[in-house]
Amino acid sequence: MKAIIPFKKTNAKSRLSGILSVEEREKFAMEMLKDVLKVLLEYGIDTTVISTEKLDFDLPGIEKVVDNRNLNECINDLIKKMNTPLFIVMSDIPLIQKRHLEEMVKMDKDVVIAPGRGGGTNVLFLRNPSRFRVDFYGTSFLDHIKIADSRNLSVGIYDSFFLSVDIDEVEDLAELLIHGKRLSSEYIKSVGISLRIREGRVGISRSKSRSCLNHE
Amino acid sequence: MKAIIPFKKTNAKSRLSGILSVEEREKFAMEMLKDVLKVLLEYGIDTTVISTEKLDFDLPGIEKVVDNRNLNECINDLIKKMNTPLFIVMSDIPLIQKRHLEEMVKMDKDVVIAPGRGGGTNVLFLRNPSRFRVDFYGTSFLDHIKIADSRNLSVGIYDSFFLSVDIDEVEDLAELLIHGKRLSSEYIKSVGISLRIREGRVGISRSKSRSCLNHE
Numbered sequence: 001m002k003a004i005i006p007f008k009k010t011n012a013k014s015r016l017s018g019i020l021s022v023e024e025r026e027k028f029a030m031e032m033l034k035d036v037l038k039v040l041l042e043y044g045i046d047t048t049v050i051s052t053e054k055l056d057f058d059l060p061g062i063e064k065v066v067d068n069r070n071l072n073e074c075i076n077d078l079i080k081k082m083n084t085p086l087f088i089v090m091s092d093i094p095l096i097q098k099r100h101l102e103e104m105v106k107m108d109k110d111v112v113i114a115p116g117r118g119g120g121t122n123v124l125f126l127r128n129p130s131r132f133r134v135d136f137y138g139t140s141f142l143d144h145i146k147i148a149d150s151r152n153l154s155v156g157i158y159d160s161f162f163l164s165v166d167i168d169e170v171e172d173l174a175e176l177l178i179h180g181k182r183l184s185s186e187y188i189k190s191v192g193i194s195l196r197i198r199e200g201r202v203g204i205s206r207s208k209s210r211s212c213l214n215h216e
Numbered sequence: 217m218k219a220i221i222p223f224k225k226t227n228a229k230s231r232l233s234g235i236l237s238v239e240e241r242e243k244f245a246m247e248m249l250k251d252v253l254k255v256l257l258e259y260g261i262d263t264t265v266i267s268t269e270k271l272d273f274d275l276p277g278i279e280k281v282v283d284n285r286n287l288n289e290c291i292n293d294l295i296k297k298m299n300t301p302l303f304i305v306m307s308d309i310p311l312i313q314k315r316h317l318e319e320m321v322k323m324d325k326d327v328v329i330a331p332g333r334g335g336g337t338n339v340l341f342l343r344n345p346s347r348f349r350v351d352f353y354g355t356s357f358l359d360h361i362k363i364a365d366s367r368n369l370s371v372g373i374y375d376s377f378f379l380s381v382d383i384d385e386v387e388d389l390a391e392l393l394i395h396g397k398r399l400s401s402e403y404i405k406s407v408g409i410s411l412r413i414r415e416g417r418v419g420i421s422r423s424k425s426r427s428c429l430n431h432e
Contacts, residue, residue: 115377118387118418119394119411137416141394161331164377171334178335178358195335200353202334 001105003040003087004078006071007033007051013092019170019206024191030057031184032167035094037062038182043101045087050074071136079129088124088134090116094176094184095162096123109156111148114163115141122163173204217321219256219303220294222287223249223267229308235386235422240407246273247400248383251310253278254398259317261303266290287352295345304340304350306332310392310400311378312339325372327364330379331357338379389420 011022012029020028033049034057040047041061048063049055055064067074075088087101093116104112104125111132114123119139126132131151135143148155165175167184176185177195196205227238228245236244249265250273256263257277264279265271271280283290291304303317309332320328320341327348330339335355342348347367351359364371381391383400392401393411412421 115395118390138413139394139411139418159377161375161377161380164380174334178355179331195355197354202355 001045001085001087002082003045003047003089004075005033005036005040005047005049005089005091006075007049007055007091009051009053009055013168015168016170016173019173019193019204020191028184028187029091031187032094033091034059035182035184036089036091036096039096039098039101040087040089042098045101049091050078072134075136076133079126079132079134082129084129086126086129088126090122090166092166092168093122093163094167094182095165095179097162100158100160100163104156104158107156107158110153111144112156112158113141113144114158114160116164116166120166122166123158125158170204174202177204178202217261217301217303218298219261219263219305220291221249221252221256221263221265221305221307222291223265223271223307225267225269225271229384231384232386232389235389235409235420236407244400244403245308247403248310249307250275251398251400252305252307252312255312255314255317256303256305258314261317265307266294288350291352292349295342295348295350298345300345302342302345304342306338306382308382308384309338309379310383310398311381311395313378316374316376316379317341320372320374323372323374326369327360328372328374329357329360330374330376332380332382336382338382339374341374386420390418393420394418 009026009029013025016025037047037059048065050065050067052068054066079086104114104123110127112125113121116122119141121136121140121144124144131153133147135147145155162179165172167173167176173188173193174195176188192207194205194207196203225242225245229241232241253263253275264281266281266283268284270282295302320330320339326343328341329337332338335357337352337356337360340360347369349363351363361371378395381388383389383392389404389409390411392404408423410421412419
């Protein structure tokens with residue numbers, strides 16, 4: 001069993017630029033990546049981080065590969081001859097737990113999709129990767145089902161709120177503040193980000209100075 | 217076992233007013249309610265819809281009660297002497313499935329919470345309602361955990377993407393178009409709402425006339 005995590009560091013998480021400076025966003029993206037990697041290591045799986053530039057961290061058991069091609073091209077090239085079961089895991093889903101991976105494998109399907117909001121695919125499990133091709137971007141959830149159907153592969157939908165939470169927008173940080181207990185949630189708290197409740201609805205605010213924002 | 221569904225018809229789903237007229241929103245809210253009720257009936261559970269005004273539908277097995285108090289006051293009054301296990305189910309979670317209810321009961325906890333986005337509680341299961349009090353609004357997910365802890369009740373968090381999807385904002389309609397297969401998704405398609413994919417991201421558009429919008 002293997003896992004691939006695509007990762008982008010430079011100008012990471014640009015939709016958070018209203019609340020985090022470019023340096024903070026890069027740091028935050030890295031903390032989320034570490035949260036995800038920790039779960040994969042705990043599960044005991046051979047993991048490769050594929051990033052568009054060299055990454056300056058070292059974790060035992062984690063391979064790093066630099067690849068500048070777009071996500072689909074890069075992954076499809078990797079999987080075309082791969083016959084070991086494979087997880088493709090997004091790097092911005094820090095609420096992932098080990099049991100999610102165990103349960104996805106146990107579903108006993110050729111392809112298992114954990115949906116993200118807005119038609120995304122946040123975790124994809126391929127029992128025989130060479131029989132599949134990925135199509136991230138757009139409604140990848142629907143596209144991945146179509147691709148599996150067209151290749152006579154059985155499909156399971158893994159229904160998890162925690163896997164559906166990818167952190168892209170400012171409001172997504174609320175999920176991390178409410179449900180997170182690891183590096184990435186500690187990091188956003190450390191820069192002064194907290195929940196703000198107004199008229200019964202939950203928002204996000206930042207108390208500490210954001211002087212770094214000028215660096216963007 | 218019993219279930220309560222709070223429901224508001226008049227000017228329902230006001231945050232959808234950019235895309236649906238007031239009549240359409242009320243109709244849509246009703247279709248979502250019916251989707252939820254169908255699942256509760258399938259599960260074979262005594263269900264009461266509590267609404268702020270008289271509702272003009274009749275479904276066998278569904279009791280209707282009119283109550284003008286706020287949600288917490290109304291539910292806490294109802295449960296204070298109730299010793300039968302109870303589900304409290306939001307009416308705007310049309311992706312609910314029967315297995316969700318079965319699995320929540322099987323968790324064997326005093327209190328089981330299915331979180332919504334933004335700290336909400338979309339389904340709450342109380343094994344002994346009289347020992348609990350609800351606090352919807354704000355971060356009810358966190359509040360319900362605190363209340364259970366303070367009363368020495370065991371808590372389970374039921375991790376479901378489909379239960380986390382409550383339809384409040386225009387962008388939430390995407391989830392219904394992608395994952396929905398029942399009355400409420402058919403209804404929004406019938407008024408011309410569809411997915412719009414631009415630059416790899418998913419949005420919502422409406423093709424047909426919206427003359428009714430002027431009635432607001």
